[in-house]
Amino acid sequence: MDLPPLYLALFLFLSISGAFAEIRSTEIRSDDRPIIPLDEFGFTHMGRLELNVSKISLSTDNPDLDLSKVGFFLCTRDAWFHVIQQLEEREVTCALKSDLVKHVFTFNNLKGDKSSFDTVFTENDADQYSLVFANCLQQVKVSMDVRSAMYNLEKKSGRRDYLSAGKTGLPKVYFFFFLVYFFLAGTWIYVLYRKRLTVFAIHFFMLGVVVLKALNLLCEAEDKSYVKRTGSAHGWDVLFYIFSFLKGITLFTLIVLIGTGWSFLKPYLQDKEKKVLMIVIPLQVVANIAQVVIDETGPYGHDWITWKQIFLLVDVICCCAVLFPIVWSIKNLREAAKTDGKAAVNLMKLTLFRQYYIVVICYIYFTRVVVYALETITSYKYLWTSVVAGEVATLAFYIFTGYKFRPEVHNPYFVVDDEEEEAAAEALKLEDEFEL
Known part of the structure; x- marks a missing residue:
């Protein structure tokens, strides 16, 4: 042979x-x-x-x-x-x-x-x-x-x-996280109602992302529970794929919109930012098609490994693409701030976005690399731990995003008062002197 x-x-x-x-x-x-x-x-x-x-x-x-x-x-x-x-x-x-x-x-x-x-x-x-x-x-x-x-x-x-020994507890895990996101959605609705005078359109978009994530987890919990009892998903996998597709698109779109400052820094998207969305959304369609083929055919198929590679490649491209708008925004406002006093205020806002930029990178790295490594090296009896790690990281990312971009009058991402404007101008002046 x-x-x-x-x-x-x-x-x-x-x-x-x-x-x-x-x-x-x-x-x-x-x-x-x-x-x-x-x-x-x-x-x-x-x-x-x-x-x-x-x-x-x-x-x-x-x-x-x-x-x-x-x-x-x-x-x-x-x-x-x-x-x-x-x-x-x-x-x-x-x-x-x-x-x-x-x-x-x-x-x-x-x-x-x-x-x-x-x-x-x-x-x-x-x-x-x-x-x-x-x-x-x-x-x-x-x-x-x-x-x-x-x-x-x-x-x-x-x-x-019918669930593998290391994944027999997944229905309970997914249902628990569904309850957590259900609570988060209710909390976010309460926050939007209390702070309705400072609410932007993107805050409602955030709510939609959380709701879709909760529905995705509910369908996944029922899907795994049905497989555990009968060995067949019996249609629940269809709902799971639908909500997984919508959740993926809306999450990547949200990161792009926040990175560009849409809704609270500017009411429109530039052409190159629109192009990012036009690239990310079709790629998410391809990624979800690949995921369905991978799950439904299994490794015996001739093209299974090809679809596996397509899924990983598309996922990496999407993760890289959503980072560009944040970098562009910081770079453009940094250049404008050198000649425009008001831009110094926006520079302070976009400087705060650096923190979000780092968090996005950490989130992508952890969920794409660390979680996969955990699944690879963990004993088969504890494969559920990689799922928990991924869900905890995602939950932390959602909470961080909601907290940092919450509708508050004095939220530095949204409003900078006169004292902060003077501080931003002074910081810009000191930066120029340092560069000289």
Whole structure:
């Protein structure tokens, strides 16, 4: 067997998210890949795998084929690294021949001319496992329909839990954060009512962002709860994708609007700032399409890794794009402040925006890099901690934004009185002397 496809498979293994936990149906047609990762799941000591495969056909009728080299197995990530070493050192010629994998079913066990089989595999060794199909026959293509269901049995009730061991508590986590955002929305409505004389349009936009975030969490909580009980999202995933899409667009738009000073510094957007929004919004559409494909198809698809890369690339571009308006605003007002006394006031405001700029960078870095790193290095039993870390960081960012840009008469982001104007002018004068 050639090693390059195996290295690609290893890359797929390491890229798989623990999200693939529900009942999954897969159609494989004329596929000659030696390794096809199908799903990943965290088993407890009472784990089960139900595998139903039908319409099995091979591209050749050669009766001398060694069908023990074709089949399904379970493997942990650590074990897979050792399997790769065994293949490199020629200790084994096929992953199915390694003693480090757990055979679920090999095609040599097919009886007669049967083109289907059903099996239930009991897994009592708690760990994170990947379900993999291996085809070690050169130039032989396989077609089949695969239905896999991985779950754990609850100790007391014996009921099935289709969520991975490290994510079985996510419905409660998401519902808790929904309640928090619901409370924040109510608090923000109260603030807007109390300070209605100093409310700007962007404050209502902030309210919309919080409401959409709350609805997104509610749908995600129900989605995960339904998957936990039945193994299928049954439509809740559609609502989740809708609110996730709206939440993503409105959050990035809010950061752009705040960064440009729209509504409270100026009532309009410049052409280049409008272009940022025209770039970010379509990219969010692409990102959400990629997310749907990633979640719904799973790693067995030929284009799964491509969509994964598209999603990561688009997400990075969006995160970078929303930072430009803040930089532009600070730069433009700094130049204008040198010749315009009033601009010195705006310079003080935009200097305050530097703090927000730093917070935005920290938020993006933490939620895109640190949270992913946590998910990668954390034990499968504690995968929920990466979700909590991401949600806490997002909540902190929302609260910081709301507090700093709250509707207050003396909020330095909105109003600068005469004394502050003189202080700004003096600060500008001292800065010029220092530069000289």
